[in-house]
Amino acid sequence: MSVTSIKGFADMFPPESDAFTFMEAKAREVFGRCGFVELRTPIVEHTELFCRSIGEETDVVQKEMYTFPDRKGRMLTLRPEATAGVMRAYIQSARHTQEPVSKLFTTGPMFRYERPQKGRMRQFHQINCECLGSSSPYTDAELIVALMTFLQEIGLRDLSLKMNSLGCPSCRAAYKKALIAYLEGLDTELLCDDCKRRMHTNPLRVLDCKQEGCKSLTAAAPTILDYNCPDCRQHFDVVLRMLDAAKVPVTLDSCLVRGLDYYCRTTFEVVSGAIGAQSSVAGGGRYDGLIKQLGGADIPGVGFACGMERLALLLPQREALRPDFFVVAMGQGTQDAAFGLVNSLRRQGFAGDMSHAGGSFKSQMRQADKSRARFCLIIGEEELAQGKVSVKNMLAEGKEQHSVPMAGVAELF
């Protein structure tokens, strides 16, 4: 083959494409029930938007974005995540002047230049929900319950919800100080190279390091929850209480630190033990300062993103849809009648097919079987002459078959 797809960019045929359609439909249904409306934003944005929202120092911005100049030299970027574009659209449309709280749902492809591996593509797909305009902890809880309901309704089990509270800018600063003091008190030579650097630039990320050495060193580190100020603590307590009331099991994880700079207070992540190294299937949190930081009003928000490729790896196998019929045409002049019958049935809302290539009777019967249709509709010269169709139930064991008028076939379904 001369031209192939780009590394990390996948084609999807059934059953994978069916799985994606299914997930999107379920998401619209579940989140729609929870009051979310669908927002579609462009795939390409000004590069600056992502630098300002995700954070200039993050890995995503530093080395993972698809950034390029357009024909007039303006720097554009293929969105690496959805939240920034949603915020931009929200601010640009002055949505907050039309409604006090906006609940927005969006889905589509995202792009990051990373090394592909299981559950990680360069073009990947996310389902996103953002709730803007409410700082209530009930909003955090509602969003998380909606997410867990969605995951349950697409058939996922054995997921765990990890939660943490990063506090507000002021109490987080106090925690950072304490954490740095703790880290400096350790034998820092035992930390990995990344963590030696990170402990000053972004000390919270040291907690999230996967290296065994770092893990054991940080096991006794001060916990961010202990440093949450009374307001933050109370906020988080209400969230946890509401999740408990909603029977959503939660695991507190003081090491859960999100990779994007804009998060504060509630953060959460849904992980699976069953899909390899890329185990995080959904993640999100509160980002109260983000809209203001992007030039909008001082409006709070919470949201999450859900990785569809990773969900697809966990999705239980679903049986493919069974068509209602397959028409077999045999003999002179039968193909026109068969073509008409297929169209008529399809217009009545039934699903089915026929072979346009003809072929032997046996060949057409094999196609009928392969299509998994419930009924095989046979039109031969004899049937044609009588205006009838022989109907064979393909799911029955024996040779059950009977003849019905062509106009009355649909009644059998």
Added chain:
RNA sequence: GCGGAUGUAGCUCAGUUGGCAGAGCACCUGGUUGUGGCCCAGGGUGUCGCGUGUUCAAUCCACGUCAUUCGCCCCA
């Protein structure tokens, strides 16, 4: 950006101290002028990823390269 593994038929994979290229599945045809699945019999022109080297001879050895994949990292 860094490591490991793997590239042989449409798919999953065998294979040879270096000597004519294999299986299962799938697909097609037939066994039955018009009855699928099960069974049986047939049906393959594969640049053995690509390039270079070693050799009388390379799918096999060496080097390079590209691709895929699993990890690291990062994140959904």
